[in-house]
Amino acid sequence: MRTLLLLAALWTAPAMAVDSAAEGKQVFIRVGCYQCHGYAGQGGSAGLKLAPEPLPYDALSTFVRGTTGAMPAYSTTLLPDADLQKIYAYLKSIKKGPSADDIPLLKNLQ
């Protein structure tokens, strides 16, 4: 019975991760993360890169809740922990793309 439960858990885990990441992308957009960090979390002049390879969740959470810098903090009222976890699932789901050397337009830049 324990084996069956474990198998069931393994079977559903990737699907749940996908759902969570998809929901996380929606939250990422709804609460405005994309505005400074870009839709893919790539960062830019207004905000740091968040993905791929995001910070550990605890570090991200601590920053989001308590920052006093240019980025406004998000209280749990504005962004419940469950939603922040979904955002994190989205950021984790963003795969590392090709490197600059694999992109001809970037490879040839001085």
Place this chain on the structure above:
Amino acid sequence: MVDVIRSLDVKYVAANPGSSFRGLHESLLNYGGNTKPEFLTCMHEESSVAMAHGYAKATGKPMLFLAHSTVGLQHAAMALYNDWCDRVPVIGILGNIMDAAKRRPNIEWLHTAQDPAAMVRDFVKWDDQPASLQHFGESLVRGHKIATTPPMGPVILVADGDLQEMSLHGTAELKIPKASPTRPPQGDDAALAEAAKLLVGAVNPVLIVDRVVRTAEGMAQLVTLAETLGAPVVDQGGRMNFPTTHPLNHTDRAGGLIRGADVILTMEVTDVWGLINEYIDNEERAVSSKIKTGTKVISLGTGDLYLKSNYQDFQRYAPVDLSIAGDAETSLPALIAAVRSAIPQSQQGAIAQRRDKLAQAYTKARVAAREAAAIAWDARPIATARLAAELWAQIKNEDWVLVSGEGNLSRWPRRLWTFDKHYRHIGHAGGAGVGYGIAAAVGAAIACRDAGRFAVNIQTDGDLMYAPGALWTAVHHKIPLLSVMHNNRAYHQEVMHIQRMANWHNRGVDRAHIGTTITDPFIDYAGLAKSMGMWAEGPITDPAALGPALKRAIAVVKQGMPALLDVVCQPR
């Protein structure tokens, strides 16, 4: 009046037509033959001034604009403020009818003021209201001189309708005064020697430049100064100052360099306080010093030579250690000589070592920029880095000029492209006034056309909608200009501000889009351009479609016409 204008080698006059300057308008066409200056038909006075603004930065020469003294100048005012903040020479002539006994009923009363320039006097360098043709001639020549003397800025003349329209008698008595351009002032030799001594004695000197370079020689001298000192250069981008491919260009590393500096030289930087202090836009509006105790700050520039009180573009007072009044570009040869004579032979090795270390850091930063550009390469909306890279691939073999700002594009052009000549870009609006972009680009593109260069405009969506009639002007006058839109479907800076306020107030960002986004419906910018006869495509949402579309657009521009691509992009 036309003879005086021609004596100043003014090639263009930009205007939306207005009856208060009908006399001058007709004289330009028929007496002047509509050449030197040629009349450029504009669809808004803000566009007339912004066109003159862009043209002046691309050529170093003023373009004239004409406007009604009341209804025209009020439209033009915002663009004049940009000129003022950006220290750009633009000359305006306003139509006005002073003699109340001669005014046509109704309209000429509406189009006349006692003191028309009063409403812009706080942000023009000089103005006059000539009472005779001789007076007009002397004041226009004087105005040209004042506008083009650093710190440069806009000037205004009021041309009375009677002076424009009356028959001339006794013209033999009229004399056009000889133009006598003022040579820009060099900083005091002793002060430059003191600055050189501080820079040479520094372990970590940093050079910060904003509106310094006007000529190829100026850029070469700035490079010489940096190389002689082995000092990194941070280019704030108000003008094209320092090559992006030079290993001493460390613009991307500004924050760390300023924190680690022991001597900082700023050149033609308006906001020195903002450079040396950290200001965080949080609820406390927190301020802290960026520089170490004991860091010496030297400022060199013309900002202290002319400023006014009302508008606060002069920025917060910066308590620098050595303030040198003088035109930075003009002062460079003397400063270089002073630095060379202050460097002992024994220090050459240390300077060379610093140069090598900086070259390594530069290479690392360029590699990091390329890697950062790769991250969202295939993202939709199209990543701003992808837009910049695709555009660069198509223009890099042209003698190109970026005739727009690039700050909203996360500065990707300057991080990825090769900016190697003094004319490669013309900076930004100056006063952060929206509506400058498209018209300034058209004005600069005229200069590029005349110089055989290829004008590239990265056009933001919100800016285009202020005065899109500039597109028509570009088509009508056959001005080759490639406009590639950074269309993020928002006044995006304001989206972020509202988000910040909502979070501070713990209210959520659900409504931050209200009043800040340009959606529902989306604007068909390609359709807008096509309606004015311009070749256009878009909206382009697939990054793979961008390169081929750019090729098609560039082919149109190379045939001597403007083209616009609407590209739906990431916010920044």
